Amino acid sequence: MSLDAATAAGSLLPAGFDEKAIAEWLAAVPPQTSDLTHDRNRFSEFWKKCADLVGRMPHKPKRSRAEADATHFLLTAARDHRERFLAAHAQELYDELTNHRSRFIRLEDLVFAAASAVPGLTPTSAQLAGESDLLQRDKDGLEIDQGIFLAHVLASERAGRHLCHAMLLPRPETAEHLHRLEIIRSAGPIADVVDFGKVIVERRGRATFVTTKNPRFLNAEDNTTIDAMEIAVDLAILDPASEIAVLRGGTVDHPKYAGRRLFGAGINLTHLYHGKIPFVWFLKRDLGFVHKFFRGVARPEALPDDVHGVAIEKPWIAALDGFAIGGHCQILLTMDYVLAASDAFMTLPARKEGIIPGAANLRMPRFTGDRIARQAIQYERKLLCDSAEGRLMCDEIAAPADMDRALERVIAGLTSSGAVSATSNRRAIRIGEEPFDIFRQYFSAYARDQAYCHFSPALIANLEREWNAHNRRE
Numbered sequence: 001m002s003l004d005a006a007t008a009a010g011s012l013l014p015a016g017f018d019e020k021a022i023a024e025w026l027a028a029v030p031p032q033t034s035d036l037t038h039d040r041n042r043f044s045e046f047w048k049k050c051a052d053l054v055g056r057m058p059h060k061p062k063r064s065r066a067e068a069d070a071t072h073f074l075l076t077a078a079r080d081h082r083e084r085f086l087a088a089h090a091q092e093l094y095d096e097l098t099n100h101r102s103r104f105i106r107l108e109d110l111v112f113a114a115a116s117a118v119p120g121l122t123p124t125s126a127q128l129a130g131e132s133d134l135l136q137r138d139k140d141g142l143e144i145d146q147g148i149f150l151a152h153v154l155a156s157e158r159a160g161r162h163l164c165h166a167m168l169l170p171r172p173e174t175a176e177h178l179h180r181l182e183i184i185r186s187a188g189p190i191a192d193v194v195d196f197g198k199v200i201v202e203r204r205g206r207a208t209f210v211t212t213k214n215p216r217f218l219n220a221e222d223n224t225t226i227d228a229m230e231i232a233v234d235l236a237i238l239d240p241a242s243e244i245a246v247l248r249g250g251t252v253d254h255p256k257y258a259g260r261r262l263f264g265a266g267i268n269l270t271h272l273y274h275g276k277i278p279f280v281w282f283l284k285r286d287l288g289f290v291h292k293f294f295r296g297v298a299r300p301e302a303l304p305d306d307v308h309g310v311a312i313e314k315p316w317i318a319a320l321d322g323f324a325i326g327g328h329c330q331i332l333l334t335m336d337y338v339l340a341a342s343d344a345f346m347t348l349p350a351r352k353e354g355i356i357p358g359a360a361n362l363r364m365p366r367f368t369g370d371r372i373a374r375q376a377i378q379y380e381r382k383l384l385c386d387s388a389e390g391r392l393m394c395d396e397i398a399a400p401a402d403m404d405r406a407l408e409r410v411i412a413g414l415t416s417s418g419a420v421s422a423t424s425n426r427r428a429i430r431i432g433e434e435p436f437d438i439f440r441q442y443f444s445a446y447a448r449d450q451a452y453c454h455f456s457p458a459l460i461a462n463l464e465r466e467w468n469a470h471n472r473r474e
Helices: 005-015 019-026 034-057 065-097 107-117 126-129 144-155 156-169 174-186 226-238 269-273 278-286 289-295 327-332 362-369 370-378 399-414 417-432 436-454 456-468
Strands: 192-195 199-204 207-212 244-249 316-320 323-325 337-341 345-347 396-398
Touching: 005 065, 005 156, 005 337, 019 034, 034 065, 065 107, 065 144, 065 156, 107 144, 107 156, 107 192, 144 156, 144 436, 156 289, 156 436, 174 192, 174 199, 192 345, 199 226, 207 226, 226 244, 226 278, 226 289, 244 399, 244 417, 269 456, 278 289, 278 323, 278 436, 289 327, 316 323, 316 399, 323 327, 327 345, 327 362, 362 370, 362 436
Parallel strands: 207 244, 244 316, 316 337, 323 345, 337 396
Antiparallel strands: 192 199, 199 207
């Protein structure tokens, strides 16, 4: 973007800014990058000037066309300079924030640590709180700056691997719940169950079951489910008394499906439309519990795929009842075995939503081939589980009434030869098909692209046109 005087005047004068304000803003534009110490101050001052001018504008729904254009010009200029700053300093800044990678910071905390270290680089928690009650369409997209920051961190092999490592560690809360599970087990014949509200963890024989529960929204994922889900996945993987883990959806109370189990409806589109899904949710999900399905849980001293690391992982079975839509279809791509009901289906309605379907673009072609994957992602092709195409992603099909018995048989079969060979084989397959750095590079691109998708006008138009989102209650 050109920031010469003529371009700035043409963009800002129609919105009511005077020549003095424009000249002061132009004077704050940083020249070429230097060292981190000097650039921190110069770029922060420029971002403050941008934010001050945007702050003079009415709230987004009340802006005139000229005011909307001026705001877009200012936000774009600020983001272009974030790209410049991070291209020069992302790795050094990450080392500063993590004390040269001697401590792990999860990405949802890292973005705010960056805001404190370099004012204006990413939004503060107070800034995001100011937009938290707005509909998605009425937000200025401050969280895009988090996506730009995380894209640069993940692009760095050293910093990106360390951040992925941080996200694969067990959540701090997991130890307490693992202790609770052990106490329950030692109590005798009481069922080994830990109930997180939106997720239940239950040990049955050699298997630990993770059952999702968001019945009003067809077991969809949202900001009320993500923390419980990750802790539950940690618990299932770390449970020393089981050899395998099972993921299944609970029963729902929607009139159309009342009393039926459903694997899941993907992201909660109602919450998305109402601005209740923060941007970091997407990366927290895919670098968190979804990645743990695929790679297991890391130790502080080693990643799951390190040559000399000791894996903490288990094979996962997915029991697919009803449907796996969007994010739940993505989850199937991380599973070791998929047992599906004969009346179930899978779909990735990314085109109707206007977002990127997690790691499906990376993983689905390995199952279905490129053509079917493109049709599913770009043209919402529906895959019936009991079809030639569906069986490329499903290992076994059972009649809906036989799912429980079939699941028991699958668990017995997959645990009959012991856990050691099972985990070793899944690790060997994974290292060959999706090396760790391929995953990191994919999510570097995803971080930026998904941030822009999350705040695209097309997202809102899609939700209103395809899902009648404006008439759905939260």
